Amino acid sequence: VSTPLRKSAPRKRRARGSISADEILQGAYDLASEESLDALSMPRLAQRLDVGVTSIYWYFRSKEELLDTMTERAMAEFDRAMEISGDLRWDDYLRTYFTEFREVFRRNGLLCDLIVMRTGNLTDEATRIAAQRIETVLGRLVAAGFSGDSAAYAYASLSVYTRGALFLERNWAASARPAVMAPGAFGDTPGLTVLTSVQERHHLSMTGEEDFRFGLENAIRGLRVLLEDDTAEPCIVAARTAAPAGLVGP
């Protein structure tokens, strides 16, 4: 934004009922969608709506309140995008659910900025929508044999993991740094044996497709053991959970 914000002649005064909260919300959503959430400022929004800046404050007490309302809409949109098939076993369901979870937010940066990057700022309505969706997942896990608590923990850990991956990827993309240490960067540093040997296939951002898949699969593997432990024969359980002695490092 290099040119001054306002150069044209002053606007005509608008009629009394010519603005609405919905119109402002839509304008804000469109502006953020077309450019970015960072680009959304009260003056820019007012300009786009051809409205005095201060008029917005009659409908939204603060920018924060506007963002919260935008998040509500975003949550509804996210919810609509998250229709997962019901014909899946619990592990396939979880894999599909969180893969889609990640993909939806990766495809729609605004949803990611509003919901993932601003967690904790959910309105009651947004929370209600999210809770409804989470309940569906928990229900499936319980149906598969998990206790309510285990299901809640399972969901929480996968949700935290997925949102963590999204957060890191988005933060990484936002920084204009040059790919952070080009391939082979550790080639000359002494002592980085393992890192050097895998640096062709692993990126330090830890945010790649393969990375995410591994963590998701690994967590599901852990859950599988957790679930089976309640029903499997003693010998297998013992073999599965007993950790080999020794093998301790320096």
Place this chain on the structure above:
Amino acid sequence: VSTPLRKSAPRKRRARGSISADEILQGAYDLASEESLDALSMPRLAQRLDVGVTSIYWYFRSKEELLDTMTERAMAEFDRAMEISGDLRWDDYLRTYFTEFREVFRRNGLLCDLIVMRTGNLTDEATRIAAQRIETVLGRLVAAGFSGDSAAYAYASLSVYTRGALFLERNWAASARPAVMAPGAFGDTPGLTVLTSVQERHHLSMTGEEDFRFGLENAIRGLRVLLEDDTAEPCIVAARTAAPAGLVGP
């Protein structure tokens, strides 16, 4: 900050060699440490150092560059705080490592803001320090029998999970919202059977002590299976990895 920033008489001009990059860095670090990273602004920093605002720009091209340098220092501090005992089996080591990882950042908000919340903005030097630390962990995993790739994936997933938990917790704390839906909030909403039944023990922030522990333990459980699969008898492996046929969705 309700009182105007400057009200006292103008400063005397400072001598030629009276400022240094180190002094500015230290001042910035102290200011952010005492208040918060959000409270660190160029004018506030200049005021604290009793220096003209623009003087800072002779030593740091931008605020971003200053933050990057602060992050370098923070990374060194974090590294010092992360001395994990070597007398641990790989799974105990991972548990201790990432528990400590989380605790250090939870105890020191500035470290968290600089390193976790601004990932992707690491300088080469900060990256070097981090790589060194990661290499140590990978080395232990490899010594325990993991392949280099598996070790890298394992580290990445646990790191993403832990940083995700830190990010969410910090974001949650930053929002001034009232605990987000008090306990019993779902009591009247129809259809939230599971959520209602566990809401005494589970918080929607998914960021509690128990939540983190479960995810960490579950991931380690997954890794244990992964590691054992390479060495265990065929029958157990089959029972462990074979997925029941059918039941696959679209």
Place this chain on the structure above:
DNA sequence: ACCTGAACACCGTTCAAGT
């Protein structure tokens, strides 16, 4: 009841000097 511009207290950064 709704819409408004001017004004306030901030930002980060640049410029054209000063010494």
Place this chain on the structure above:
DNA sequence: ACCTGAACACCGTTCAAGT
């Protein structure tokens, strides 16, 4: 070579009006 204030283009928000 270093330090500087004034100025610029922004913010979000408040106030005292206007209609």
